[in-house]
Amino acid sequence: MCGIIGVTGADDAREVLLEGLERLEYRGYDSAGIALVDADGISRIRIADGTHSVALLREPARALDRGQRAGIGHNRWATHGQPSERNAHPHVDCSGDIVLVHNGIVENYAELAAGLRQRGHEFRSDTDTEVFVHLIEEQMQQGSDLVSSLRNVLQKVRGTFGLGVMSIKDPELLVAARRVSPLVIGVSGEATYLASDIPAILEHTREIIALDDDQIAQLRPNSVVIETLEGEPITPRLRTIAWDVEAAQKGGFEDFMSKEIDEQPTAIADTLRGRIDGDGRIVLDQLDLSDEELRKITHVSVVACGSSFHAGLVAKYALEHWARLPVEVDIASEFRYRDPVLHDTSLVIGVSQSGETVDTLQALRQAASSGAKVIVVSNVVDSSMAREADGVLYTHAGPEIGVAATKTVVAQIVALELLGLRLAQVRGTLTPEEVATQVAALRAMPDIVADAITRNDDVQKVAEAVNDAKDFFFLGRHAGYPTALEGALKLKEISYLHAEGYPGGELKHGPLAVIEPGCVVVAVASSGPLQEKMLSNVAEVKARGATVILVVDDGDEEASAQGDFVLSVPPAPALLAPLKDIVALQQFAYHLARGRGLDVDRPRNLAKTVTVE
Numbered sequence: 001m002c003g004i005i006g007v008t009g010a011d012d013a014r015e016v017l018l019e020g021l022e023r024l025e026y027r028g029y030d031s032a033g034i035a036l037v038d039a040d041g042i043s044r045i046r047i048a049d050g051t052h053s054v055a056l057l058r059e060p061a062r063a064l065d066r067g068q069r070a071g072i073g074h075n076r077w078a079t080h081g082q083p084s085e086r087n088a089h090p091h092v093d094c095s096g097d098i099v100l101v102h103n104g105i106v107e108n109y110a111e112l113a114a115g116l117r118q119r120g121h122e123f124r125s126d127t128d129t130e131v132f133v134h135l136i137e138e139q140m141q142q143g144s145d146l147v148s149s150l151r152n153v154l155q156k157v158r159g160t161f162g163l164g165v166m167s168i169k170d171p172e173l174l175v176a177a178r179r180v181s182p183l184v185i186g187v188s189g190e191a192t193y194l195a196s197d198i199p200a201i202l203e204h205t206r207e208i209i210a211l212d213d214d215q216i217a218q219l220r221p222n223s224v225v226i227e228t229l230e231g232e233p234i235t236p237r238l239r240t241i242a243w244d245v246e247a248a249q250k251g252g253f254e255d256f257m258s259k260e261i262d263e264q265p266t267a268i269a270d271t272l273r274g275r276i277d278g279d280g281r282i283v284l285d286q287l288d289l290s291d292e293e294l295r296k297i298t299h300v301s302v303v304a305c306g307s308s309f310h311a312g313l314v315a316k317y318a319l320e321h322w323a324r325l326p327v328e329v330d331i332a333s334e335f336r337y338r339d340p341v342l343h344d345t346s347l348v349i350g351v352s353q354s355g356e357t358v359d360t361l362q363a364l365r366q367a368a369s370s371g372a373k374v375i376v377v378s379n380v381v382d383s384s385m386a387r388e389a390d391g392v393l394y395t396h397a398g399p400e401i402g403v404a405a406t407k408t409v410v411a412q413i414v415a416l417e418l419l420g421l422r423l424a425q426v427r428g429t430l431t432p433e434e435v436a437t438q439v440a441a442l443r444a445m446p447d448i449v450a451d452a453i454t455r456n457d458d459v460q461k462v463a464e465a466v467n468d469a470k471d472f473f474f475l476g477r478h479a480g481y482p483t484a485l486e487g488a489l490k491l492k493e494i495s496y497l498h499a500e501g502y503p504g505g506e507l508k509h510g511p512l513a514v515i516e517p518g519c520v521v522v523a524v525a526s527s528g529p530l531q532e533k534m535l536s537n538v539a540e541v542k543a544r545g546a547t548v549i550l551v552v553d554d555g556d557e558e559a560s561a562q563g564d565f566v567l568s569v570p571p572a573p574a575l576l577a578p579l580k581d582i583v584a585l586q587q588f589a590y591h592l593a594r595g596r597g598l599d600v601d602r603p604r605n606l607a608k609t610v611t612v613e
């Protein structure tokens with residue numbers, strides 16, 4: 001989710017790189033760097049000062065300029081290794097002749113790096129990316145050119161990449177390759193551009209070629225050659241972009257929220273990536289808790305706010321079932337002001353996409369002072385919480401711009417469920433076969449969630465049908481209960497409508513009194529252990545005249561018949577069902593808010609990160 005810019009043939013390569021990085025800033029980043037390349041060498045500068053890094057590059061970058069016409073640049077959003085100058089891209093090899101930028105994750109970097117170190121390579125960063133330059137260096141030392149070297153190296157690498165690489169041996173050549181992480185090439189006739197995102201190069205050209213997975217491209221000032229990784233030639237498809245820069249930053253989506261809803265399959269896949277080894281063992285290397293420590297845990301306490309709290313609630317069902325540990329889930333602002341009973345066998349998990357929410361941060365500090373082990377699920381590497389905790393479980397959802405959390409929530413659920421399976425593994429509460437079944441189910445979720453997203457038009461029709469309603473009740477049971485809470489939060493947050501979430505079983509204990517014609521009840525009734533009971537609750541609200549919208553699995557005619565409207569979702573095991581049921585509720589909230597003409601990305605009164613109490 002970092003940003004890449006590259007150019008060859010520009011009159012002022014330095015300016016192209018800096019402007020490109022500025023155009024990519026909207027994605028969020030923690031450090032930035034550029035490298036200018038000519039036959040005399042590589043001039044590189046990197047700065048790690050959060051979202052000021054590109055501006056700070058400008059002044060020192062002047063000193064690098066000797067009229068170079070080519071180079072590469074990068075805005076980094078840390079995944080491996082903290083945000084720092086040494087970890088910022090571009091990275092160079094030992095000789096300093098090869099320079100590279102990379103988006104994505106190298107799953108087998110530890111193994112590759114160990115081999116390279118043994119063969120005498122010196123690493124100057126803690127990133128997974130650096131293995132690329134050293135592997136290319138080895139290939140070039142054996143006489144291969146840059147393209148063949150990269151081709152050979154990519155065969156050894158497991159994971160995802162969008163990368164640009166240059167060498168002083170052929171300084172007009174910029175080589176790019178892609179697997180999963182997007183890359184586009186821009187052509188102007190005089191210069192050729194490379195970027196991870198169209199806005200970075202829109203100022204220079206509107207003629208764009210999108211690189212597909214497993215393709216490698218050779219960019220020269222007035223030519224582009226594209227081949228598959230196996231060397232088969234590809235005829236580039238040129239398209240002319242009509243969008244303005246703002247539209248392009250949203251990747252053709254109307255707003256960041258719909259873009260981020262669409263990115264959820266990738267967020268799930270990236271959060272799973274590299275965390276299950278060949279033997280089916282869950283590997284959470286930054287957790288920093290030994291198997292022995294995991295076995296000693298007697299109780300788990302999750303603290304979080306808002307949507308992150310809902311992700312924690314989903315995890316409670318999974319952790320208790322799989323790891324047979326008692327799990328409490330607390331709103332952080334309550335936890336910090338009560339007197340929670342914690343001891344050195346307690347595991348306290350802070351869940352926060354930003355890693356900066358002040359209530360969660362303070363709650364974790366309090367937990368740490370009582371001797372509990374503290375870990376954090378964060379989407380931001382080296383956030384305050386990540387720095388202070390004993391261990392970290394990063395989600396890899398990429399920066400989330402919309403105030404309403406979407407892709408980070410599903411990524412949090414996945415990260416917590418991986419932790420649940422790890423606990424079950426070391427504590428022996430699931431057999432290896434049972435763990436393997438859950439792992440396979442988790443691995444299927446990116447496709448299932450992608451399928452759920454395709455129902456958007458149907459969800460829009462249902463939202464339009466209840467456009468006049470003022471009161472919404474979201475009901476769910478079991479893992480469907482936090483899903484209902486999240487659906488209600490999403491709706492109130494972006495549409496400003498009254499929405500409440502309840503466990504279905506609580507209906508008779510109060511809320512039923514306010515149900516009357518005009519109320520809309522959204523019930524999460526996808527198949528699960530309590531579906532029948534959920535449908536009895538539905539009958540109760542129907543009898544009082546509510547309009548009922550049911551979230552049901554495809555083909556469940558019996559359940560569907562009980563709703564006035566249906567949001568169909570693909571089926572999934574009950575403990576993973578929130579990942580796809582939440583999608584329908586995000587889209588429902590989205591369309592109601594858009595129908596009311598509201599800005600879904602910047603809801604009134606709310607901030608993306610809440611750093612005040």
Ligand code: AGP
Nearest residue numbers: 306307308352353354357404405
């Ligand atoms: C959700 O849509 C909200 N914007 C909000 O509830 C958010 O989840 C909460 O503020 C917690 O933020 P965090 O995950 O960054 O700690």
